[in-house]
Amino acid sequence: MNKPIRRLAVFAMALFGVLLLNVTYIQAIQAEDLQTHPFNARQFADRMVQPRGPIIIGGEKVAYSKKIKNDDKYQRHYENGQNYGHVTGAFTPIGATGLEKADNALLNGSDDRLVVRNFLDMLTGKEQQGASLELTIQPKAQQAAIDGLGATGKRGAAVALDPTTGAVLASASLPSYDPSDISSVTNDKERAANFERLEKDESRPMVNRAFSETYFPGSTFKIVTAAAALENGASPDSTQEAPDELTLPQGGTLPNAGGGSCNGGSPDTLSHSIEMSCNxxxxNWAISLGEGKMEEQAKKFGFNTPGLKIPTDIATSKYPTGLNGSQLGQTGIGQFDVRATPLQMAMVAGAVANGGDVMKPYLVEEAKAPDLSRIEKGGGETLTSAVSSGTADSLKEMMIGVTEGADASGPNAKIPGMQVAGKTGTAETGEGANSHNWFISFAPADDPQVAVAVVVENGNASGGEVAAPIAKSMMEAVITQ
Known part of the structure; x- marks a missing residue:
């Protein structure tokens, strides 16, 4: 064999070796990742021939599988999809979202904890069935959130939590959509047309604003700023300069809402600044504390902590770093580049209500096998300790002043017969755009059962005017459940 032929043979053998290595890598190492990759539609299409477990809210199945007549496939059905679509997500022949995606292995029965059950079903000739998911959502609280947001005629989101456990009691996002519109197994053309319509809708109805959208939190973030001050030696009676308009260190000015005065231009106490929402x-508190202490406090509440799953993915709320003095001052009132999900701000309120501890939010109360044996129980996990119990008590009293004080900025959240702790927020969104309007709260203040966050996009009012009444109705719905 001459030299060129030998070289060609060696090169061909080398290519063959590389091919074998690649095939081995794909089949042995990458197999699981490829199987569960979001672009791999087969993982969902293959499951159309098996019944998925139901998703249950308030004892009622809001998502369930039903066999198609004269077919071997199952159709996923959604009850009251407009109310619960963002919570359940959608299971379609080409993919899944929300809980349908996050807990796909439980719902389709492939979870390792169902192996024994599946083996027994195979021996007896039964179809493999998925687990059922019983959610933490309370229908009355969810309806109160949907109705309240709907009455504004605006886009927005609302979240209610049990501050002692982290259970998500309500999670609403408007505009909404019905997963049934995009889950058809038998009509691909209709399903595709509906999906395209929803995708092109400028209002983005398929986006879960409660979990996946971040906003400027505006003055609701002042609770984080106040917490940082209290944790670093201040008291509710400590003061800062409170001019009608603040000249920022690196240039620019910061006025109070509506150009008003906080304390006649005199230094204002921390407590009164929260009560009437002094900018x-x-x-000045943020500037005096410095970026390090502000960022540390925000992180303790859950900001700058990626990877939160409940089990659906949650967008990361962010407190910026690398700030100059002017930017730092703006972050103290929840502006500049501070971003938060409604869930995050409900966690802030919940931490104050819970004596300083942030509980990890969760959506699934129980996962049960087809024989109703419990597979999984949610709740009770502390995510972080945000502040001391003493600081939490001080913040609670300040927040009661927001609804009851002489200069209260959120009296529309008051509930007869109990004290409500709250904080208003009006977040500027850019020149020429209407502000976002916020309210966070918890009640009863002396024995908290529910913590709430509400945001109304471009409400063109104050948080106390448009968001506080929604929060009130949600809190009432939970307390009177």
Whole structure:
């Protein structure tokens, strides 16, 4: 064999070796990742021939599988999809979202904890069945959130938590959509047309604003700023300069809402600054504390902590770093580049209500096998300790002042017969755009059962006007459940 032929043979053998290595890598190492990759539609299409477990809210199945007549496939059905679509997500022949995606292995029965059950079903000739998911959502609280947001005629989101356990009691996002519109197994053309319509809708109805959208939190973030001050030696009676308009260190000015005064231009206490939502004093608190202490406190509440799953993915709420003095002052009132999900701000309120501890939010109360044996129980996990119990008590009293004080900015959240702790927020969104309107709260203040966050996009009002009444109705729905 001459030299060129030998070289060609060696090269061909080398290519063959590389091919074998690649095939081995794909089949042995990458197999699981490829199987569960979001672009691999087969993982969902293959499951159309098996019944998925139901998703249950308030004892009622809001998502379930039903066999198609004269077919070997199962159709996923959604009850009251407009109310629960963002919570359940959608299971379709080409993919899944929400809980349908996050807990796909439980719902389709492939979870390792169902192996024994599946083996017994195979021996007896039964179809493999998925687990059922019983959610933490309370229908009355969910309906109160949907109705309240709907009455504004605006886009927005609302979340209610049990502050002692982290259970998500309500999670609403408007505009909404019905997963049934995009889950048809038998009509591909209709399903595709509906999906395209929803995708092109400028209002983005398929986006879960409660979990996946981040907003400027505005003055609701002043609770984080106040927490940082209290944790670093301040008291509710400590003061900062509170001019009608603050000249920022690196240039620019910061006025109070509506150009008003906080304390006649005199230094204002931390407590009163929260009660009437003073911008200039709270900006001064952030500047005096410094970026490090502000970022540390925000992180303790859950900001800058990626990877939160409940089990659906949650967008990361962010407190910016690398700030100059002017930017730092703006972050003290929840502006500049501070971003938060409604869930995150409900966690802030929940931490104050829970004596300083942030509980990890969760959506699934129980997962049960087809024989109703419990596979999984949710709740009770502390995510972080945000503040001391003493600081939490001080913040609670300040937040009661927001609804009851002489200069209260959120009296529309008051509930007869009990004290409500709250904080308003009006977040500027850019020149020429209407502000986002926020309210966070918990009640009863002396024995908290529910913590709430509400945001109304471009409400063109104050948080106390448009968001506080929604929060009130949600809290009432939980307390009177």
């Amino acid at each position: 200039t004093s709270m900006a």
